[in-house]
Amino acid sequence: MAKVKALFQAVLFIILSLWISGTAKSQDSLRWSLANDKSIKWEVKEKESHIDHIEMSGFFISTIVHYGVEAGKLKQNVHLVFPMLRTIPNDTHASLSYEIDNEKIPQIKIEGKPVEEYPEIFSIKGKLCYESKTLTGISIKHQLFPSTDQPVFIDKVEMTNTTLNPVTVEIPKFVISDTTDAGKGVYGSYIIKVSFDKEGSFTLDANESVDFAIIYSGRKLCEEDNYVSPEYELKKREAFVDETFSDLVFESPDKFLNRAFAFAKLRAVESIYLTKGGLMHGPGGGRYYAAIWANDQAEYANPFFPFLGNLAGNESAINSFRNFAHYMNDEYKPIPSSIIAEGTDYWNGAGDRGDMAMIAYGASRFALAYGDGKTAQQLWPLIEWSLEYSKRKINSEGVVASDCDELEFRFSAGDANLNTSSLYYDALISASILGKELGIDQAQLAGYDAQSKAIRKSIEDYFGATLDGFETYRYYKGNDVLRAWICTPLTVDIFDRSEGTVDALFSDKLWTTDGLASEAGSTTFWDRATLYALRGVFAAGYTKRAMDYFIYYSKRRLLGEHVPYAVEAYPEGNQRHLSAESALYCRVVTEGLYGIRPEGFSVFSLSPKLPDDWNSMALRNIKAFSRTFDIEVKRENEKISVKVFNKDNVFFNSLIENGEVVTVQLDR
Secondary structure, three states: OOOHHHHHHHHHHHHHHHOOOOOOOOHHOOOEEEOOOOOEEEEOOOOOOOEEEEEEEEEEEEEEEEEEEEEOEEEEEEEEEEEEEEEEOOOOOOOEEEEEEEOOOOOEEEEEEEOOEEEEEEEEOOEEEEEEEEOOOOOEEEEEOOOOOEEEEEEEEEEEEEOOOOEEEEOOOOOOEEEEEEEHEEEEEEEEEEEEEEEEEEEEOOEEEEEEEEEEEEEEEEOOOOOOOOOHHHHHHHHHHOOOOOOOOOOOOOOHHHHHHHHHHHHHOOOOOEEEEEEEEOOOOOOEOOOOHHHHHHHHHOOOOHHHHHHHHHHHHHHHHHHHHHOOOOOOOOOOOOOEEHHEEOOOOOOOHHHHHHHHHHHHHHHHHHHOHHHHHHHHHHHHHHHHHHOOEEEOOOOOOOOOOOOOOOOOOOOOOOHHHHHOOOOOOOHHHHHHHOOOOHHHHHHHHHHHHHHHHHHHHHEEEOOHHHHHHEEEEOOOOOEHHHHHHHHHOOOHHHHHHHHHOOOOOOOOOEEEEEEOOOOOOEEEHHHHHHHHHHHHHOOHHHHHHHHHHHHHHHHHOOOOOOOOOHHHHHOOOOHHHHHHHHHHHHHHHOOOEEOOOEEEOOOOOOOOOOOOEEEEEEOOOOOOOOEEEEEEOOOOEEEEEOOOEEEEEEEEEOOOOOOEOOOO
């Protein structure tokens, strides 16, 4: 029977490999392609029809632009969100929103006739750009982007005469100014303004241009309407994008992965809002702003930020833990799942989702990777409290009980789920390491070590199961259908059932054209589960299998029909570009492919998995552990050469086995 099963799994793997290979080849005709300026581009075909949407964010605004063509003609509307212009009731979704269709904006006239735009090319690199032709010989270039630090969104336009004769362009006076009802705003009335920054009649000689901007803004009624310089705002946005692209650079032979990683860094770090409660990283998506969650922020994004080194990202992480810490209590009632409304309120509608395990996991990993003792000391009480809370929730069978999981009753999670216990296990390990750095009592840390061993055994005893012929995990007691989150143990270095789990994840029971189905037989998918799975499969050493699916997924998200970032879910939310999913994408590389795990303020373990068809790969300008350094991996016959260094020191330089775990010390 075992031989039959092994043969079946081998055949299944071959079939799936051929499917992935065939699908990858079909992606040669993806809608978008890579451009030489590190952007992606879509060259529009004549009379083509396609509409997409992208979210872009700054400290005081987020904008979802729906854009594309209908029978070749431009279609566009702009959905504005002002996270700090709070509405009543001041709940999770109380950010002022406003939508304006291009049809509401007066058309520019050329020789007295309204302009109709036919885009020829769209491009994206931290801003949405497109170049259009008209029927009157004028070319039009657009650059759409948010201000980095004002509640302003800009469509910067340049019109050029491409004919041999003078052409007259008329830009009409245009101002929309809507004042909201004072009774519906936390701060009274708000003013939404959309206007041209230039008006008049302009005669353009051959090759001559005129530029202007459509400026979208929001403010409180009591605030002044300040001047906005489109060129200055553009330069700030470009500088932010360039800085983000220059830090934590992934270099590999696969240009698609390199570009997808760069884009993911940007989306992960741009969605940070300057609230009255401090900097708050927010998911976005038109609904989730000026608030934090135990999963999106504490668990997903915060452990990544030290590696990128973005100041706002790190500060938002520290601030999120500060906000969660406000809700610690002597009775060990659960910390709310979400702190909302700029830190002034909370949401806990789903009860305890395993949030304390999420917080302990994220805070301890962040503190170690951030590498600052003072900050770690501030976070320690929250970590300690969250671990104690989780310990008190351990049931009679040795696993952590919770009301649900992060999917909040969308799918069954029983009384105790695999995700929560796995995160608690990892948090105990990281907290033990962190405690040693902080000089915490040895008896307490020995207790954490003992608890981690006990919970690991309980995870195997309680969740270990055979489902659909795969030696993997049940997600909760009584669960008899494969679930996407069976991948979580792999991400916390529990590999006891790795073979069966990997086979199950990539089987036709769970894998779909959009990644993992949340549950076998379901059409619902959440990218966060797919990204956890890819990270875990790399970590478990199944590099070839993980890489095939990672490349496939990356191309689909970067260059397919809905680009260029990881998404939240479908059908829920229409594949919103939630920000923390992009942080999870980056962690597939840093923690999966490279196997980086913090082991102290200046030490980490490293387990690079160089794919068989790659000769080298590198991570440049890593900013973790209070250092800036590079990691270079190169093939040397049957082994790999690993070098960790910066301009002042070589911290590690040795030949190792591919996938071998080594320790890197940075304090020498």
